[in-house]
Amino acid sequence: MNGKVIVxxxxxxxxxxxxxxxxxxxxxxMMGNNVVLVDTDIGLRNLDVVMGxxxxxxxxxxxxxxxxxxxxQALIKDKRFDGLCLLPAAQTKDKSAITxxxxxxxxxxxxxxxxxxxxxxxxxxxxxxxxxxxGADDAIVVATPEISSVRDADRIVGxxxxxxxxxxxxxxxxxxxxxxxxxxxxxxxxIIDILSIDLLGVxxxxxxxxxxxxxxxxxxxxxxxxxxEAYRRIARRIMGEDIAVVTGEANNFxxxxxxxxxxxx
Amino acid sequence: xxxxxxxxxxxxFIEVKDYKSFTELQTAITDQLINSDNYxxxxxxxxxxxxxxxxxxxxxQIEDVLLDHGLHLKEIISRxxxxxxxxxxxxxxxxxxxxxxxxxICRNLRSGQKVFSYGNIxxxxxxNPGAEIIAVGNILIMGSLRGMAHAGARGDDKxxxxxxxxxxxxxxxxxxxxxxxxGEQGVGVHPEVARIKAGKVIIEKLKI
Numbered sequence: 001m002n003g004k005v006i007v008x009x010x011x012x013x014x015x016x017x018x019x020x021x022x023x024x025x026x027x028x029x030m031m032g033n034n035v036v037l038v039d040t041d042i043g044l045r046n047l048d049v050v051m052g053x054x055x056x057x058x059x060x061x062x063x064x065x066x067x068x069x070x071x072x073q074a075l076i077k078d079k080r081f082d083g084l085c086l087l088p089a090a091q092t093k094d095k096s097a098i099t100x101x102x103x104x105x106x107x108x109x110x111x112x113x114x115x116x117x118x119x120x121x122x123x124x125x126x127x128x129x130x131x132x133x134x135g136a137d138d139a140i141v142v143a144t145p146e147i148s149s150v151r152d153a154d155r156i157v158g159x160x161x162x163x164x165x166x167x168x169x170x171x172x173x174x175x176x177x178x179x180x181x182x183x184x185x186x187x188x189x190x191i192i193d194i195l196s197i198d199l200l201g202v203x204x205x206x207x208x209x210x211x212x213x214x215x216x217x218x219x220x221x222x223x224x225x226x227x228x229e230a231y232r233r234i235a236r237r238i239m240g241e242d243i244a245v246v247t248g249e250a251n252n253f254x255x256x257x258x259x260x261x262x263x264x265x
Numbered sequence: 266x267x268x269x270x271x272x273x274x275x276x277x278f279i280e281v282k283d284y285k286s287f288t289e290l291q292t293a294i295t296d297q298l299i300n301s302d303n304y305x306x307x308x309x310x311x312x313x314x315x316x317x318x319x320x321x322x323x324x325x326q327i328e329d330v331l332l333d334h335g336l337h338l339k340e341i342i343s344r345x346x347x348x349x350x351x352x353x354x355x356x357x358x359x360x361x362x363x364x365x366x367x368x369x370i371c372r373n374l375r376s377g378q379k380v381f382s383y384g385n386i387x388x389x390x391x392x393n394p395g396a397e398i399i400a401v402g403n404i405l406i407m408g409s410l411r412g413m414a415h416a417g418a419r420g421d422d423k424x425x426x427x428x429x430x431x432x433x434x435x436x437x438x439x440x441x442x443x444x445x446x447x448g449e450q451g452v453g454v455h456p457e458v459a460r461i462k463a464g465k466v467i468i469e470k471l472k473i
Contacts, residue, residue, distance in 0.1 A: 043377055045395075054394065055434040055444035079447065091395045092379040 003034075005107045005117040006238070007136035009160075011152030013123030015144045016173040016203070019213060021120040022050045023228065024140075026218040027235035029084035033115040036075065036085045038107070040132040041122035042097055045089035052079065052216020053086055062090040062097045064106060071109055080221070085114075095127040100134035107135030116238070125159060133160065139168040140200060145175050145186040150194055157195055169200035171234065176205045199245055201234035203227050270297040276339060277308050282315030287323055290314070291330060298334045309339035316344050360460075362423045364402035374398060374412065381418075394434050400424070413437070422461045427471050431457035441466050 008021045018041075025037045039047040042062065048054045059074035064087070071087075078084035087110075090097060110117045119136060122128035133139065139160050143153040153170070160168050172188055179185035192199055206227035212219040219228035220235075233243055268281035279297055284290040294312075310331055319327075319341060328338045366384030376395030380386060385402040392398055396412035403425045404416045410428035415437035417424030422439035435444045436459050443466040456471040 052447075057435070058442060091377050092397055 003111040003114040003117050004138060005111065005119065005136045006138045006140060007119040007121055007133050007165075008140045008142060009121035009129065009132065009156055010142040010149070011123065011125060011156040012143075012149045015142050015149050017123075017142050018046045018050055018120055019209060019219075020140070020142050020171060020173065020203075020231070021047060021118050022213075023218045023220045023231040024235050024238065025084060025116075025118050026078075026081065027220045027232045028116050028118075028238065029078070029081040030220065030232075031235060031239065032083065033239070034083045034113065035116045035118065036087060036110055036114045038087045038110070038117060038119045039089040040098075040103070040119055040128060042089045042128065043091065043094045044122065045091050047120050048076075048086060048088045049216065050213050051086055051218070053088075054216075057088045060088045060090040061106075062093050065098045065102045071106065095122070095131065098131055100130050103131045104135040125155065129156075129159070133163055133165060136165060139165045140171055141168050141195075141197065142171045142173050143191065143195070144173050145180070145188075145191060147186070150186065150191055154195055157197055169198045170195060171200050172202045174205045175202055200237055201230060201245055203230040203234075268293045268297050270301050272301075272304055272308075275309070275311075277304055277310045277336065278313065279310060280313040280315075282313065282317075284314075284317070287319075287326075290317075291326070294327070294330055298331075298336075304336070306335035308336050310336050311340050311342060312338065313342040318343060360423065361403055361425055362417075362421055367402075368400075373408070376412075392428075403427075425458055425460045427456065427458040429456050431459065431468060436466060438466055 008017050010017050021037055025035045029035045037047060037051070038061070039045050040061070048057060053076050056076050059069040061074065063069045064071050064074045075085040075087055078086065107117055107119070119132050121132035141153050141156055143149045157168055160166070170192070172191055175188070176185055180187045188199070188202060204226050206219070206225060208222060208225040209219050209227050212222065212225070219225040220231045222228050230246070233246070236243055268279060271278045279294060281290055281293045284293060312327065324341060331338050364384040366382070368380070368382040368384065368386050369389070370380060370386065371389045373390040374380060374388065374392045374396040376393055379397040379399070381399045383401045386398055386400040386404050388398065388406045388408060391408040392406055392410045392412045392414065394411045398404060398412065399415040399418050401417070401419045401421070404414050404427070406428040409430040410433045412433065413435045414426050414433060416426045417439040420439050422441070424438055426436060426438065430453055432453060433445070435442065438459065438461050441461060457468050458471045459466055459468045
């Protein structure tokens with residue numbers, strides 16, 4: 001088996017990297033894949049909390065890298081899916097506890113056993129980021145429709161290109177249909193215009209995300225959740241299916257016309 | 266206020282059954298001892314206080330009064346329900362393994378902070394989720410334990426973890442690792458103690 005290592009990154013903090021990792025991982029596992037989620041945010045780990053697996057942590061990524069335990073011992077099996085595992089970050093260490101080289105070796109080992117290795121990247125562009133992208137084949141950039149987030153995403157896309165990851169794809173998170181309609185929020189086309197990378201999906205703002213995150217159960221498990229639905233679609237796109245991106249924007253003539261007027265101004 | 270004092274081969278029996286306050290009992294005993302002088306030093310004393318109840322502190326005071334007269338308190342006979350229950354309880358401290366050193370931490374331990382000690386650890390504050398507290402000896406937390414605590418880190422499975430509010434992410438004692446059951450995020454209302462009994466980590470109300 002030769003799995004795919006996908007790093008989920010954004011540059012800016014708080015845009016939903018961890019939520020995206022948890023939901024995509026769960027969605028991919030739901031569809032029968034063997035998935036491992038790797039938390040590289042050493043010192044500020046969260047993925048374990050979002051997955052509801054915090055109290056099962058015994059060994060972590062730093063223990064694995066330093067040879068205190070075997071890789072298999074540190075992997076935590078998910079409560080819901082057999083094919084889903086989590087490799088937690090250490091909380092009492094910092095980013096310098098591992099090196100990009102060690103990370104690369106570890107992802108190569110994980111590649112043998114899993115179909116997808118999703119790496120949750122920390123915010124920032126320093127050591128943590130360098131570690132996270134070290135072993136990656138593919139990158140997903142998460143951005144929210146805000147200037148600051150898009151600016152940081154642009155920086156990240158540039159850094160990824162330098163590191164040889166020129167196939168980064170974009171997830172636009174927390175978009176609000178009504179605000180975009182009124183021109184109060186950047187729309188999808190504007191963002192793609194700036195970043196000029198492929199769009200992998202759009203996730204609407206959804207209160208159920210907050211509820212599910214606090215409960216430690218990813219939103220993709222809930223059928224009624226709009227964001228969960230969006231993540232399920234993205235997961236299928238990652239698997240290579242060709243499904244249209246639901247932009248959440250009205251596509252009637254009048255709206256398009258309004259947009260053209262607005263752009264012309 | 267009256268009492269009776271009888272002497273036999275086994276020792277001295279003092280009976281003071283109806284008294285209103287502890288001082289009254291003390292004076293009654295002293296009066297009895299002054300009035301009788303036919304006892305030898307070191308005689309064991311059995312004190313019958315009827316249906317009354319006496320605290321440990323009061324027992325010690327009585328002991329002192331008797332010692333002043335060269336007598337020693339052998340037993341207090343009481344038919345009070347409260348004192349009987351109290352006597353049956355075995356204090357927890359008895360089973361607790363002893364360690365020479367104890368680290369005292371007078372602050373809250375927050376996520377990412379880690380404390381290690383070769384002896385016991387006492388925390389005057391909370392231990393939050395993501396914090397780790399590891400002791401070769403026992404751990405006592407005078408606040409909420411919400412993070413991870415590992416007592417008996419060198420393999421002492423008699424080590425205890427006690428907390429004012431025990432609500433941990435994980436508890437480890439010696440080689441045992443436990444976590445609260447899924448979906449049970451109950452906030453306790455009593456101080457609790459975790460220890461190993463019959464190879465399992467159990468949690469019970471803290472009684473001292």
